[in-house]
Amino acid sequence: MKILNCPLNGPRNISEFVYGGEVTEMPDPNACSDAEWADYVLMENNTAGVIREWWYHAATAYWFVAERNTVTDEVVRTYPAGALFKERVAFGPPTEEGGR
Amino acid sequence: MADASTIRPADRPRRSYLYRVLEAGGANFMEINGAAVASDFGGTAGDELATARGMAIADLSPLSRIGCKGSGALDWARAHGVTIGGSNNTAHLQPGGELAARLADTEVVVLDGLKGTGALPHRIETEWSLDGADGCYLVNRQGANFWFMATGAHAPEMFAKICAVDLRQAKFPAGAIAQTPVARTNCIVIRADLGGVPAWHLLGDSASAEYQWGCLADAMGEFGGRPVGIDALRRLGARPE
Numbered sequence: 001m002k003i004l005n006c007p008l009n010g011p012r013n014i015s016e017f018v019y020g021g022e023v024t025e026m027p028d029p030n031a032c033s034d035a036e037w038a039d040y041v042l043m044e045n046n047t048a049g050v051i052r053e054w055w056y057h058a059a060t061a062y063w064f065v066a067e068r069n070t071v072t073d074e075v076v077r078t079y080p081a082g083a084l085f086k087e088r089v090a091f092g093p094p095t096e097e098g099g100r
Numbered sequence: 101m102a103d104a105s106t107i108r109p110a111d112r113p114r115r116s117y118l119y120r121v122l123e124a125g126g127a128n129f130m131e132i133n134g135a136a137v138a139s140d141f142g143g144t145a146g147d148e149l150a151t152a153r154g155m156a157i158a159d160l161s162p163l164s165r166i167g168c169k170g171s172g173a174l175d176w177a178r179a180h181g182v183t184i185g186g187s188n189n190t191a192h193l194q195p196g197g198e199l200a201a202r203l204a205d206t207e208v209v210v211l212d213g214l215k216g217t218g219a220l221p222h223r224i225e226t227e228w229s230l231d232g233a234d235g236c237y238l239v240n241r242q243g244a245n246f247w248f249m250a251t252g253a254h255a256p257e258m259f260a261k262i263c264a265v266d267l268r269q270a271k272f273p274a275g276a277i278a279q280t281p282v283a284r285t286n287c288i289v290i291r292a293d294l295g296g297v298p299a300w301h302l303l304g305d306s307a308s309a310e311y312q313w314g315c316l317a318d319a320m321g322e323f324g325g326r327p328v329g330i331d332a333l334r335r336l337g338a339r340p341e
Contacts, residue, residue: 008188008204009279013264016281059286060204060279 020054117309132216135162155325164218172235246309254323
């Protein structure tokens with residue numbers, strides 16, 4: 001059994017976790033093009049090396065960030081999402097020029 | 101030991117999620133704070149106490165509990181008289197015998213004591229208001245979670261069969277919390293010894309109450325485990341060793 005270190009709960013079996021995709025920067029949904037938004041939602045960068053990923057500890061409904069080497073499958077470190085995201089994202093109403 | 105019970109859970113507005121299972125198992129019931137709680141399973145007080153020291157499970161689901169959640173939850177609860185520890189996944193005993201379990205930077209659960217007065221959870225519920233919430237929101241743990249207790253010297257061996265976290269005394273001291281699957285359903289496990297006898301609170305999805313009770317009963321069978329009522333737990337707690 002693989003072990004993943006949850007920042008809240010400590011080392012736990014990998015079966016307690018759910019993968020949530022790569023951490024990427026969200027474009028402004030009101031300013032970006034449809035192609036940019038589709039790229040953000042649907043496409044993976046498929047980087048070979050250390051990337052940041054969302055992981056979810058199901059028993060505590062806790063999302064956090066893991067840095068994982070996609071070549072060796074080694075998890076370098078894990079930390080709370082608050083280390084990257086300091087402020088709540090405010091979604092404004094859609095504009096004529098932007099998304100819908 | 102309680103006299104033969106005349107209290108029927110079906111007649112009470114508050115009763116356990118698995119009262120039918122408890123009745124089928126021979127439970128007698130007592131009224132605590134308006135709720136029907138299994139007091140014993142027909143054995144003598146001495147027998148049930150001995151079982152609780154070795155390996156037993158008890159159902160506390162009818163007792164009061166409440167959760168506070170949100171970015172301001174810990175500050176709000178502290179401001180309203182709840183003692184909360186400085187680190188996550190630790191539980192602190194309150195002056196009235198209640199337990200405050202800090203689950204995260206944003207969440208705490210308050211469990212009533214075995215006296216079952218419900219005073220602290222009730223006070224939290226009545227003192228909270230939307231205007232004064234300040235980032236704290238109440239979570240209906242009463243309706244969301246079953247509440248069992250596992251006791252006895254064999255309990256760590258029993259848990260080892262159904263839970264991946266090491267719950268032995270040396271690894272999981274009094275006040276420690278694990279939020280992890282138990283028998284493949286997510287649970288909150290809290291170490292809270294009773295009078296020197298190792299004991300663990302177990303909270304999980306109320307819809308899985310009967311499933312989890314059955315899993316625990318099956319897992320403890322090889323250690324001579326049996327269900328006990330709240331009488332036995334109170335006697336354990338009243339006898340520090």
